[in-house]
Amino acid sequence: MIDDVAENLFRILIFPGLFFTLALGLFASWLVRKVSALVQYRVGPPLLQPAWDIVKLMGKEVLIPSEAQKTVFICAPLVGMAGVLLLSTMLWRIAIRPSDVFVGDLIVAVYLMVLPSLALILGGSSSASPHAAVGSSREMKLVLGYELPLVLALIVVIIKSGGVLNLAAISQSAPIASVSGFLAFVAALLCVQAKLGFAPFDIAESETELAGGVIIEYSGVLLAIWKIMQAMMLVALPLFLVMTFLGGFGATAGTWIWGIVKYVILVVLVILIKNTNPRVRIDQAMRFFWVYCTVLMALAILLASVGHRYGLAWL
Amino acid sequence: MSWKIKALKKSIWVFHINAGACNNCDIEIVNLLTPKFDVERFGIKLVGSPRHADALLVTGVGTRQAARRLQEVYRQTPKPCAVFCMGACACGMGIFEGGYHVAGPVDNIIKEVDPNAIIAYVPGCPPKPQAMISGVVKALAAIDESTP
Numbered sequence: 001m002i003d004d005v006a007e008n009l010f011r012i013l014i015f016p017g018l019f020f021t022l023a024l025g026l027f028a029s030w031l032v033r034k035v036s037a038l039v040q041y042r043v044g045p046p047l048l049q050p051a052w053d054i055v056k057l058m059g060k061e062v063l064i065p066s067e068a069q070k071t072v073f074i075c076a077p078l079v080g081m082a083g084v085l086l087l088s089t090m091l092w093r094i095a096i097r098p099s100d101v102f103v104g105d106l107i108v109a110v111y112l113m114v115l116p117s118l119a120l121i122l123g124g125s126s127s128a129s130p131h132a133a134v135g136s137s138r139e140m141k142l143v144l145g146y147e148l149p150l151v152l153a154l155i156v157v158i159i160k161s162g163g164v165l166n167l168a169a170i171s172q173s174a175p176i177a178s179v180s181g182f183l184a185f186v187a188a189l190l191c192v193q194a195k196l197g198f199a200p201f202d203i204a205e206s207e208t209e210l211a212g213g214v215i216i217e218y219s220g221v222l223l224a225i226w227k228i229m230q231a232m233m234l235v236a237l238p239l240f241l242v243m244t245f246l247g248g249f250g251a252t253a254g255t256w257i258w259g260i261v262k263y264v265i266l267v268v269l270v271i272l273i274k275n276t277n278p279r280v281r282i283d284q285a286m287r288f289f290w291v292y293c294t295v296l297m298a299l300a301i302l303l304a305s306v307g308h309r310y311g312l313a314w315l
Numbered sequence: 316m317s318w319k320i321k322a323l324k325k326s327i328w329v330f331h332i333n334a335g336a337c338n339n340c341d342i343e344i345v346n347l348l349t350p351k352f353d354v355e356r357f358g359i360k361l362v363g364s365p366r367h368a369d370a371l372l373v374t375g376v377g378t379r380q381a382a383r384r385l386q387e388v389y390r391q392t393p394k395p396c397a398v399f400c401m402g403a404c405a406c407g408m409g410i411f412e413g414g415y416h417v418a419g420p421v422d423n424i425i426k427e428v429d430p431n432a433i434i435a436y437v438p439g440c441p442p443k444p445q446a447m448i449s450g451v452v453k454a455l456a457a458i459d460e461s462t463p
């Protein structure tokens with residue numbers, strides 16, 4: 001009994017929970033800044049820069065706007081971080097030990113992925129700033145936009161793997177090696193781009209016009225928690241794509257190394273998309289997700305069902 | 316040196332305020348972010364909101380219109396924070412001294428809010444980017460000496 005509790009605490013706090021995810025997330029956010037710098041022919045920040053940023057924010061004063069809804073303002077970053085942390089812990093558990101999972105973890109993962117956006121919307125709208133209000137409304141529209149194609153893309157994955165709702169079973173196959181799977185992967189990658197809040201979908205935070213948007217009023221420790229949440233999302237979301245589309249991590253050391261290579265390639269791909277595209281307007285983003293992506297995904301589902309029905313694996 | 320100051324020196328996020336500058340100093344500040352100077356190497360980053368900032372880069376004389384706003388921005392910046400007066404105007408009003416529209420210099424305006432504010436001066440019209448980097452380095456060294 002005591003052993004169980006200790007083991008669970010270890011999993012949540014050290015590996016693969018808080019500590020491990022945080023370290024990996026800070027590394028990933030360093031990768032984002034370094035690769036962006038290299039793309040722009042700059043040198044870029046040193047390896048420990050994201051960690052120093054977090055430590056510095058911890059030591060700063062916390063200012064809360066006098067008109068803000070205080071409880072929500074303080075709780076929102078914590079809720080967001082808890083959601084991403086849970087998602088990351090769950091995904092790593094499934095990758096490490098595929099045997100002890102529960103049915104329907106795919107659906108839980110999809111729900112947990114919405115939590116950070118909801119927290120951002122709550123935090124932004126409770127901070128009584130017009131910039132944050134505009135940012136929140138944009139984030140809300142963006143969530144409405146990308147959730148539909150993302151779920152449709154996951155339906156393609158489910159059809160491809162024979163109708164299971166279990167991440168461990170789904171990650172045995174790599175749907176990207178088929179036509180419909182590839183289409184679904186492209187759409188899901190763009191949805192992840194929007195979830196991470198990276199260009200071309202950084203509409204809610206847009207530094208140049210909204211000056212930070214949803215997180216404009218946050219300072220000190222609370223801002224540090226938002227930064228930690230964004231760093232952790234860089235761990236959890238590409239990991240989710242690796243497990244659903246790219247065939248997961250496997251069981252041997254060789255497949256694990258290949259799995260990590262896949263993760264790094266995915267992160268670099270996201271960074272390159274971020275650096276080579278200008279920000280779109282919110283209505284353009286909505287049209288892109290609802291009209292183009294959704295139609296494309298409907299087509300992919302059709303292809304996948306036909307392929308499944310007639311046993312054509314490449315479709 | 317406490318960990319707060321140490322971390323602050325490793326990662327300075329700056330917020331840029333134009334308090335009536337001729338826009339030349341501002342261009343030189345943006346120049347710091349270009350590949351040639353790339354201050355992100357030292358952890359210096361330009362942010363869009365004073366609430367995220369550790370240092371305020373003030374350019375311009377501090378006109379009567381801008382003075383109150385400057386004080387408000389200083390109040391909204393979480394402490395500890397530093398103020399950098401960039402350019403001859405911000406340091407000592409430059410060619411605008413005695414003008415009808417001038418409320419400056421900038422350090423007096425800031426000191427009305429907080430007499431103990433950390434203020435650094437980088438003269439020049441406009442200061443070269445190299446001079447700005449050297450100013451920041453010297454200011455950080457001064458913080459080092461003044462804190463036991």
Ligand code: SF4
Pocket residue numbers: 335336337338339340374375401402403404405409439440441442
């Ligand atoms: S110091 Fe010179 S360049 Fe800078 S704002 Fe004043 S007049 Fe313009």
